[in-house]
Amino acid sequence: MQQHALTGRLILADVARGLALLAMAIYHFSWDLTWFGIVGWNVAAGPDWRLFAQLIAGSFLFLVGFSLVLAHKDGIRWKSFWRREVKVAIAALAVSVVTYFVFQDQWVRFGILHSIVVSSLLALPFLRVHYLIALLCGAGVILLYHWMGDFVLPYNQLFWLGLTSSPQSSVDYVPLIPWFGPVLLGVGCGSFFARYDLLRLLRGSASPNVFSRFFAWFGRHSLATYLLHQPILFGLVWTAVTVGVIGNTSGEAQVRSFQQSCVAACSQSVDVEQCERACACTSSEMIDRGLWEELLSRPNDPDMRELAQRVFQMCLQR
Incomplete structure (x- = not known):
């Protein structure tokens, strides 16, 4: 045509x-x-x-x-x-x-x-x-x-x-x-x-x-x-968050957000249910050790990421 x-x-x-x-x-x-x-x-x-x-x-x-x-x-x-x-x-x-x-x-x-x-x-x-x-x-x-x-x-x-x-x-x-x-x-x-x-x-x-x-x-x-x-x-x-126009939601929402991201990365190679348990354990361990706020403020710091990864691996083996 x-x-x-x-x-x-x-x-x-x-x-x-x-x-x-x-x-x-x-x-x-x-x-x-x-x-x-x-x-x-x-x-x-x-x-x-x-x-x-x-x-x-x-x-x-x-x-x-x-x-x-x-x-x-x-x-x-x-x-x-x-x-x-x-x-x-x-x-x-x-x-x-x-x-x-x-x-x-x-x-x-x-x-x-x-x-x-x-x-x-x-x-x-x-x-x-x-x-x-x-x-x-x-x-x-x-x-x-x-x-x-x-x-x-x-x-x-x-x-x-x-x-x-x-x-x-x-x-x-x-x-x-x-x-x-x-x-x-x-x-x-x-x-x-x-x-x-x-x-x-x-x-x-x-x-x-x-x-x-x-x-x-x-x-x-x-x-x-x-x-x-x-x-x-x-x-x-x-x-907006820095100047206080928008405030972070409760700590519970932050924990939930962390666990969701953690499960998304983990489930690429590990069973989802096992990932959910390990990620919940990781957030609890970081909170108990007094490292949670530091993790939130420095999520991409190499030392903090390595520490969080060690905690995650420990939780994954439980």
């Missing part, structure tokens, strides 16, 4: 990216509130929160694939492609460096930006095939993980390349299986829209309302928004 030239931005595609960023900001703000003990939500390990996070990641990666079609449907524009790849790769490296100093052993080796860089390159051949092939391959990647789970790529030494599907100790890990699947689904849907001249439907109204213009602006600046929103939100919550 003959393609008709499209001019101007497809504002609804930008709006979709903006809404995905809003969902991510909500998730990260909730995580910040939990981190500071302001709320006792189980953001780290609660099934509803985990589903929310997965839907956000999936929507971003789907839009990555869809956007590849928008940018290169008439032929790969290599200069533009590599310029974007380098920009996202630098941003991914910056995330790794910053999280290395903030979270130590839980730093981001292969987060969503790293996954976008690799997936964008791997998805290029699918821009030239029938959209059904891209859709079937995308669904196949997701179903492969659904059927085989962590046994798809069980080699932990390939963690830093995103080539192991096993859960890892990292604040953000987006392995290629299953997350390359949504990218291919995005390519397939984008190719379908392009093939049947449906992309023009994403232009929206000739006079977009304030809502559309607002989210479209953030969608057009999605990388900058992604990089800046969490430091800004985290800084605002930290400032």
